[in-house]
Amino acid sequence: MLKKLIIVIWLISFLHSFWGxxxxxxxxxxxxxxxxxxxxxxxxxxxEIHLSEEILKNLDLEWGKASIYPVYQEINxxxxxxxxxxxxxxxxxxxxxxxxxxxxRVGQDVKKGQALLKINGHTLRSPTQGxxxxxxxxxxxxxxxxxxxxxxxxxxxxxxxxxxxxxxxDKVSIGQKVEVNLIGHGKKIFPGTIQYLSPNLDDxxxxxxxxxxxxxxxxxxxxxxxxxxxxxxxxxGEKLRVPEEAxxxxxxxxxxxxxxxxxxxxxKKTVKTGKRAQGTIEIVEGLKPGDKVVIKGSFTIKSEFLxxxxxxxx
Numbered sequence: 112m113l114k115k116l117i118i119v120i121w122l123i124s125f126l127h128s129f130w131g132x133x134x135x136x137x138x139x140x141x142x143x144x145x146x147x148x149x150x151x152x153x154x155x156x157x158x159e160i161h162l163s164e165e166i167l168k169n170l171d172l173e174w175g176k177a178s179i180y181p182v183y184q185e186i187n188x189x190x191x192x193x194x195x196x197x198x199x200x201x202x203x204x205x206x207x208x209x210x211x212x213x214x215x216r217v218g219q220d221v222k223k224g225q226a227l228l229k230i231n232g233h234t235l236r237s238p239t240q241g242x243x244x245x246x247x248x249x250x251x252x253x254x255x256x257x258x259x260x261x262x263x264x265x266x267x268x269x270x271x272x273x274x275x276x277x278x279x280x281d282k283v284s285i286g287q288k289v290e291v292n293l294i295g296h297g298k299k300i301f302p303g304t305i306q307y308l309s310p311n312l313d314d315x316x317x318x319x320x321x322x323x324x325x326x327x328x329x330x331x332x333x334x335x336x337x338x339x340x341x342x343x344x345x346x347x348g349e350k351l352r353v354p355e356e357a358x359x360x361x362x363x364x365x366x367x368x369x370x371x372x373x374x375x376x377x378x379k380k381t382v383k384t385g386k387r388a389q390g391t392i393e394i395v396e397g398l399k400p401g402d403k404v405v406i407k408g409s410f411t412i413k414s415e416f417l418x419x420x421x422x423x424x425x
Contacts, residue, residue, distance in 0.1 A: 159371045159378055160416045167375055173407030174370075175354055177398040182348040183388055185341045186282060188273040188321070190291070192336045195270035195322075200239050201259040204230050210248045215261070219243045227261050230254065241265040242330070269327040271303065273340055274318035282344040283308065288389055289323045290341045293331070301325045301332060302390065305342070343389060351398065352391040357406040358384060359413045367398065368405040368412050377405065377412050 162170065208231035215227050221237045228235040228248060241263040248260045271291055275283055285308060291301040307322030321342070325332065332338070358365050365384045368377045385393030398404070405412060 159376045160368070160412055161371075161376050162412065162415055164375070166411070166415065170408045170411050172405065174403055175357060175406035177351055177353050177394055177400055177402045177404060179349045179400055180352045180391060182346045182350055183343040184282065184346050185388065186275070186279045186344055188275050188279075188340050188342060189294075190271045190273035190323075190338050190340050192332050192334055192338065193270050193272050194244075194264075194334050198268070198270070199244065199262055199264045200237075200241065202227065202235065202238065202261040202263060203259055204228075204235055204254055204256060206230075206233070207253070207255040208233075210250055210252050210254060213246065213248065213250060215243050215246070217243050217246055221263065235260065237261075237263050239263060239265065266330055266332075267326070267328050268324050269332050270306075271323050271325050271332075271338060271340065273321040273323065273342070274313070274316055275321050275342070276318055277312070279342075280319050283319070283321055283342055288343045289325070290343075290389065291323075291325050291332070291338045292340075294337055294339055299331065300390070301327060341388075350385070351394045351400060352388075353394055353398070353404055354406045355387060355390055355392050357404045357409060358382065358392055359409050361413065361416070366413075368409055370403055379416060380404075 210228060210230055212229035213227075214229065215221060215225075220242050221227070221240065223237060223240045225237050226234045227237055227243075242265070244262040244264050246261050247258065248254060254260060271289075273289075283305065285305050287305045289303045289305060291303060292299060303323040303325030305321060305323045309320035312318065313320055323340070353367065357367050360366065361379065361381075365382050367380050367382055369380050371377050380397055382397030383395040385395050387393075
């Protein structure tokens with residue numbers, strides 16, 4: 112009887128130990144699966160993209176860094192592109208005579224020293240590089256040394272006059288940065304700097320006239336155009352930002368590319384973005400100051416990444 116009891120107790124102990132080990136193994140297996148799934152999710156954001164030497168050779172690649180920028184208040188204003196006489200060259204003949212030949216046309220870009228007109232026995236040349244704004248002469252017409260014959264201006268930098276309302280006057284000063292875009296003509300941005308503040312309010316509109324020199328390298332801005340603008344007023348505080356072109360979208364999610372483990376390898380990094388300003392975009396999450404990111408060539412890397420995904424699915 113005692114022997115039977117000992118055997119029963121041993122069997123119960125064995126079964127309990129076996130059941131405990133099974134439960135532990137099952138638990139450990141579940142934990143490993145969960146850990147693997149978590150690592151898979153984490154690794155999804157650090158997947159490397161490799162570009163071939165041929166692609167890299169043709170890729171206009173440029174790196175930049177996530178940097179700290181001041182916080183700005185954006186002051187919205189409408190404006191107009193004007194002819195700034197300070198930037199114009201009025202060209203006169205050194206001696207009077209008869210116009211024999213006109214060698215340029217209005218709107219034409221000219222180089223310094225380029226021939227403009229033939230007057231009797233001499234040639235009138237441009238004193239500067241720029242664009243022909245006007246020609247006040249005709250063939251066989253008689254001109255004197257007092258006649259402004261040609262007007263040339265460098266319109267790579269052009270003057271825009273903004274109307275700023277009294278509530279914003281105290282926030283505007285010379286040297287502030289501005290951004291200009293054409294009303295109803297897409298999102299192309301023209302950066303500039305405030306150079307002039309009127310000492311008086313405009314009698315009719317009761318606004319302050321603010322003049323800014325705006326970059327116009329492609330000559331899209333024309334005299335007389337109405338534009339929309341943003342004037343950036345610095346506030347206290349700082350934000351982490353990267354150049355706008357560094358951020359692309361993958362499945363609608365803002366993404367940047369950071370260096371991989373060696374040259375030719377890139378890692379996609381999802382980020383949370385904020386406001387755009389002055390050619391940069393705020394990074395709310397995903398990067399820290401000094402992090403290196405691709406700022407030129409990111410669209411090519413994105414394309415190669417998407418091709419890699421489609422190849423994996425095949």
